[in-house]
Amino acid sequence: MKKVFVLGSTGSIGVNCLNVISNLKYDFEVAGLTVNSNTQLLLEQIREFNPKVVVVRDESAAKKISGKIPKGCELLIGEDGLIKAAVETEYDIFMGAMVGFAGLAPTLEAIKRGKRIALANKETLVVAGEIVTKLVLENSAEIIPVDSEHSAIYQCLVGENLEVVEKLILTASGGPFRDKDKSFFETATVDEALNHPNWKMGSKITIDSATMMNKGLEVIEAHWLFGLPAEKIEVVIHPQSIIHSMVQFVDGSIKAQLGLPDMKLPIQYALTFPERVRNNFDRTDLPAIGSLTFYEPDLNKFECLKLAFDALNTGGTAPCILNAANEVAVSKFLLKEIKFSHIPLLINKALDKVENNLSPNLGTIFECDKVTREYVNQII
Ligand code: NAD
Ligand code: MG
Numbered sequence: 001m002k003k004v005f006v007l008g009s010t011g012s013i014g015v016n017c018l019n020v021i022s023n024l025k026y027d028f029e030v031a032g033l034t035v036n037s038n039t040q041l042l043l044e045q046i047r048e049f050n051p052k053v054v055v056v057r058d059e060s061a062a063k064k065i066s067g068k069i070p071k072g073c074e075l076l077i078g079e080d081g082l083i084k085a086a087v088e089t090e091y092d093i094f095m096g097a098m099v100g101f102a103g104l105a106p107t108l109e110a111i112k113r114g115k116r117i118a119l120a121n122k123e124t125l126v127v128a129g130e131i132v133t134k135l136v137l138e139n140s141a142e143i144i145p146v147d148s149e150h151s152a153i154y155q156c157l158v159g160e161n162l163e164v165v166e167k168l169i170l171t172a173s174g175g176p177f178r179d180k181d182k183s184f185f186e187t188a189t190v191d192e193a194l195n196h197p198n199w200k201m202g203s204k205i206t207i208d209s210a211t212m213m214n215k216g217l218e219v220i221e222a223h224w225l226f227g228l229p230a231e232k233i234e235v236v237i238h239p240q241s242i243i244h245s246m247v248q249f250v251d252g253s254i255k256a257q258l259g260l261p262d263m264k265l266p267i268q269y270a271l272t273f274p275e276r277v278r279n280n281f282d283r284t285d286l287p288a289i290g291s292l293t294f295y296e297p298d299l300n301k302f303e304c305l306k307l308a309f310d311a312l313n314t315g316g317t318a319p320c321i322l323n324a325a326n327e328v329a330v331s332k333f334l335l336k337e338i339k340f341s342h343i344p345l346l347i348n349k350a351l352d353k354v355e356n357n358l359s360p361n362l363g364t365i366f367e368c369d370k371v372t373r374e375y376v377n378q379i380i
Pocket of ligand 2: 147149218
């Protein structure tokens, strides 16, 4: 029986992960669950999965349910509770399904314990990729990507040598504004930006898909996962989201991984790797899909994608600045306090004004995240 600790169990990835675990219930069980404030769903999950520990980060939400936690399940509270649970709970696999920079600290604890990290929380690798990958090696931990593109590349690389990889080809749906003109970004509403054509996801990543920052973060994520420079990572728009990504080898051969846009498959793969396990998820009906199309992204229109490539090339804390500015800008857009078109402007300003530390350590990364958030909040 493998024990899974789910960081961020009430989100889109967290719920899908518990779904996958239900299907694999003879081999996997839940060791711990953590949430920000959705205690109602957490209570349902506790009843169904019997975790030994749960964490509610929001203290007032935690107080409301403290009397409702069954015997044999410990309730921990706040940031300290998250760290304590990641450090002390008995588990084999740590599912990083929390959103944003906040996922970094608990994930580091799981890495230090040498665990398998099933990683959806791409921000962890974006802000601290060098430190995270080094720590993984030092502690004999492993990261199995959950992000569908990276899972696809990981699957294409089984049995291959990284030295014969010519380039990685990340596919992108292009999001809800794929066919809009750039001028549309001046008036784009929150509802329009949240209306993703192919994927049902949390609100932050859905906005990131509309700006294509999501693909930018994924380029940085791919760089750290697979050790290839930015010029060997290409982004291609593929509106159908059936090919989840590809690897091109030195002989010109390209391998692709295909499937429906459904996160359950990459989640299951990250749990069961190196095994493949039968499931009853929907199958891909290629004749019904008919055609698969591809074209180059417009970096002038999707400025966030360009900013992410630039931050990766600059290095140091530039990706951390990019990420922090983006998290603040997206949350302000969701609150309708700024326009959609302001998102890249704010990130660009932060990259320009916040000092880049070219050889960061964990302390400078946490500091950089804080300083960047303060800067962006102040200029809004
Ligand atoms: P979501 O917003 O649906 O869920 C986030 C989860 O994290 C929730 O359980 C929430 O309670 C918890 N959380 C949020 N902020 C927190 C905080 N400060 N402290 C403690 N807990 C907190 O997000 P999601 O769409 O499931 O995405 C999760 C991560 O997976 C993101 O990094 C995203 O980029 C990545 N990802 C998601 C998808 C997808 O299909 N949703 C696909 C690929 C990658
Ligand atoms: Mg993805």
